[in-house]
Amino acid sequence: MGTKMESTGIEGASEAQHSLESHEIEWSKVGIMRALIQREDPSAKEIDELMIRRFLRARDLDIEKASSLFLKYLSWRRAFVPNGSISASEIVNELAHNKMFMQGLDKMGRPIVVAFGGRHKPTKGSLDEFKRFVVYSLDKICARMPKGREKFVCIGDLEGWGFSNSDIHGYLAALSILQDCYPERLGKFFIVNPPYLFMTAWKVVYPFIDNKTKKKIIFVENKKLRPTLLSDIDESQLPDIYGGKLPLVPIQEC
Template sequence: MGEVAESIRGDESEEQRKLALFRARVDKEDPDAKEHDDLMLRRFLRARDLNIEKSTAMFLKYLKWRREFVPRGFISESEIPNEIRKEKVFVQGFDKKGRPLAVIMVGKHTSDDRDLEETKRLAVYAMDKLCARTGAQQEKFALIGDFQGWGYASSDIRAYLAVLEILQDYYPERLGKVFMVHVPYLFWTAWKIVYPFIDDNTKKKITFVENKHIRETLLEDIDEHHLPDVYGGKQPLLPIDRDASVKK
């Protein structure tokens, strides 16, 4: 046990050392880096296995993207009116690990009536809201992807890849777990296209839930009082734009 503890302390010490070097590097490269705390820098560092060169490139890319895509610092409801109207994303309390939980009604998304840039803005809007509900003790969020009603019109590969890129490149170490429910057979064709673009770390966090075991499977990670009522829990679905727990 003593050797294990010593090893853990050594790993933490090495991470702290590299975090300090990473901080000095990005602060010098981009003044905006100073606005972000060490928790955020640590997530980018961990996402690149503590490689300072790769972490620096990733973080500088993030800062540039954020300035261009979210110039005001946040996405407002007025920038995503069509996506808000469709009520695709809901916030549902927390799972048993304290991770903020959201439900995404993927089956409500169709390619024929979407604007790709607005879809991307919705993704940022939702992830920013979830991240704002995390803290130093729990930095990750959990998702339920519901494919009820998913059909050919929902097979929007461009949108899926765009959202996946945002999640993996600009919100590293934020995703804790994804439950995929009501997945139709038709979906697997799209899944085969998207799957190669999912990084190995993210793949490990995805769980496909059998239709006949949805409630019992979700209850393993989510308390009944936080489980959405549509899956047999006691929490009514709350559209994310009506969530008043986080103020801008």
């Protein structure tokens, strides 16, 4: 018995040591990457180390690949968000659809976002405006991150979704922005109330989703909706439309 307990203790200490070493390696790579990207783009000195670490993790700690992605991000940000942020006046059509909400935290302290796919009207706005809406929303979400948290949870509600809501170009643009410009921000993505028709669009989009993101996507059966959400979200934090206690707040009011 004593030998077994001693063995378990040794294994635990070994795992802790390995975790510490991995942590040190990761942060040493953050330092190397910072030096590289600042040499190429001096504006990178304003970027915090947690952001650099997210890009590194998105590329499995490959400094060269992560640095390339990060430099592209800095260039994109300057061109697409020249004023530093997207204003509500730039996305009037998108906000009018009232399709993105935020309220509450999951059991890990991550902000909860709810997006209604059936309210997306691609014919009422341009692709550029939709992309600005995506950036506006992600910036809002990131600004509301509690201290010590870097990821959010999204519930994609597809009730009422039909072909008039289908927007492959928009979905791919949003996916590209999320994966390439906000890496390691999505914690989990619940897809709820998906109609059979949606799978046609899903088959087109799925190959463009990177493997890390694919692992975070969960299709929820209608009959298991509430218990599935409650496994990650306390009732006090669950949106009231799913039987919880919190009313949804439009993203523009957050």
